[in-house]
Amino acid sequence: MVNLYITATKYIQLILIVLYTYCNFRYLTIPDEDDADPLCYWQFRIILLVHFLMNLTVYLKTGEISAVIFYLIQLLFFAIYVFVSKRIYRNINRLLLNNTVFFMAYGLIMLERLDMSKAIKQFIIMVGAAALTLVIPYIIDKVWDLVRWKYVFAAVGILMQGIVLIIGATSYGAKMSISIGGFTFQASELVKITFILAVSGMLSCAESFRDIVYTSLVAGLHMLVLVLCKDLGSALIFFVAYLVILYIATNNWLYLALGNLGMGLAAVFSYFAFSHVRTRVFAWIDPWADIDNKGYQITQSLFAIGTGGFVGLGLFQGLPNKIPIVEKDFIISAISEEMGAITAICITLVCLGCFMQMMVIATYMKDSFYKYVAVGLAIEYIVQVFLTIGGAIKFIPSTGVTLPFVSYGGSSLVSAFIVFAIIQALYIIQGNEDEFDEYEIAEDEQDFGTDIISPKDIFSDVGPGYRGNNVSVEDL
Structure with missing residues (x-):
């Protein structure tokens, strides 16, 4: 039965x-x-x-x-x-x-x-x-400007992985975890989040090629420590995520091509190393x-x-x-x-x-x-x-x-x-x-007793870069 x-x-x-x-x-x-x-x-x-x-x-x-x-x-x-x-x-x-x-x-x-x-x-x-x-959505709502902490996120991530490199326990050929008082945790799982917050903050503030290079060095340092720990699976995840963010931030196909070439060379190096x-x-x-x-x-x-x-x-x-x-x-x-x-x-x-x-x-x-x-x-x-x-x-x-x-x-x-x-x-x-924007528009319509046409509505068909009769959306 x-x-x-x-x-x-x-x-x-x-x-x-x-x-x-x-x-x-x-x-x-x-x-x-x-x-x-x-x-x-x-x-x-x-x-x-x-x-x-x-x-x-x-x-x-x-x-x-x-x-x-x-x-x-x-x-x-x-x-x-x-x-x-x-x-x-x-x-x-x-x-x-x-x-x-x-x-x-x-x-x-x-x-x-x-x-x-x-x-x-x-x-x-x-x-x-x-x-x-x-509580994370509530905290992010209250501390909305997390970009200010980008360097802190980068430092915390590198430090955590550095600790793993020094005192981490080796498992299946790689150093991935830290044991403290009988409690074991894999640092790279948490660094995944701090890494994204750090490089996203740096790229969102990047204004020149020099800023791109600096951000890439910080990202590369994360991955280098992971490679030294022989945690190559996590290093690959970090690399692909950074490469996609970099491409979206710069819209430069060259970075994407060089990244894929570097990933291939890194795979060959890992095989022999x-x-x-x-x-x-x-x-x-x-x-x-x-x-x-x-x-x-x-x-x-x-x-x-x-x-x-x-x-x-x-x-x-x-x-x-x-x-x-x-x-x-x-x-x-x-x-x-x-x-x-x-x-x-x-x-x-x-x-x-x-x-x-x-x-x-x-x-x-x-x-x-x-x-x-x-x-x-x-x-x-x-x-x-x-x-x-x-x-x-x-x-x-x-x-x-x-x-x-x-x-x-x-x-x-x-x-x-x-x-x-x-x-x-x-x-x-x-x-x-x-919801707040819709509420404000509804209140304005109620105050004026008629429908209000926003500048966004006026130029919605011609795109944000349109300028007609020398009047821009910002001027309105």
Whole structure:
């Protein structure tokens, strides 16, 4: 009977996640947010239903009453998190809010299946991170001019990575974490945010080629320390994000071409300079040649994905624990084996939907600093997703990065919460400003008793640079 339920749930879950993914992209096509709200309500209901079905499977397979209690606590957390977020911030982006809960739900489901103790630990960090980052939009609203702190952000980022270089713990060939009093955190996950804030601030204030060079040196110093720590996955994320911001800030194709050339040369250098990079490249090119050693992790990942097929074997029906570090770098392989390749593809598409929404928010930002911040964080997010999933399916060599919100890891989880909170802050603040502008126009119309035509309306058809009869928009 239990196996019959698992089989039925497998197909129901697939239908639900496909519907959720459809709603995700349908939301992006609706210009009026009020018209899109019903889709968000349906999305949240789908999340809760999938979460219930999967947790019931966990209980039926384990028979532990603690699994039921843990499910109820998660359910309460999701409900409170969404309610409080919408209550505090009226203009919050509900698509990103739903997707945050979506990723957390799937991540916890897989961790419960893999290791209940790690799932509980992840959930505790999740609650703390959610509570702390809930105030970020309020803080950014009050300290709107964050560009003043650009040099502080740069100094903090370089200092943190410098500490890792000196006293950091080595894991899988790279220095990535610091242990203090039994608490371990990966500094590069937090430096990702300070790095974007620093270079965005510098580029938004750049007035000459000299400023561009200086900013590039600061960015290069960040990456140099990461390379010295042998944390090449993070260095690649930083580099791509900076390159995109630099191109947007300067609109110079030469920087983009030189950046791509430099990235290629850096990849060749890394191959010859670091033994663990050669091992990963070897495992990527031909993992079957050394299936019991260098190629073991990637071959087990491919076996899991192939065994699961499109619909999956069902929760607890596969062998995801055969994959080393499955709960971190290869969580998507475990999902694919037991929940199906369709589920893994839908999760990837939802990640892509988050990136698209972040880029849309960036286009709405009037201030160049915050536009660059939104773009930089969006690029970091999608590159990390690409590296994680690409490494798991053998599309690229494994880089040892995690899937935001889904993979196990406190530092990655906190970093993901901060990134989404900053993006939400920009969206909320811009929405508040738009509402205020509309309110002022309505008041003016009421005072004059007629519709007021703004200078922007007059020249909306001819562009902001138009000057007719020697009268500019600014003159009006």
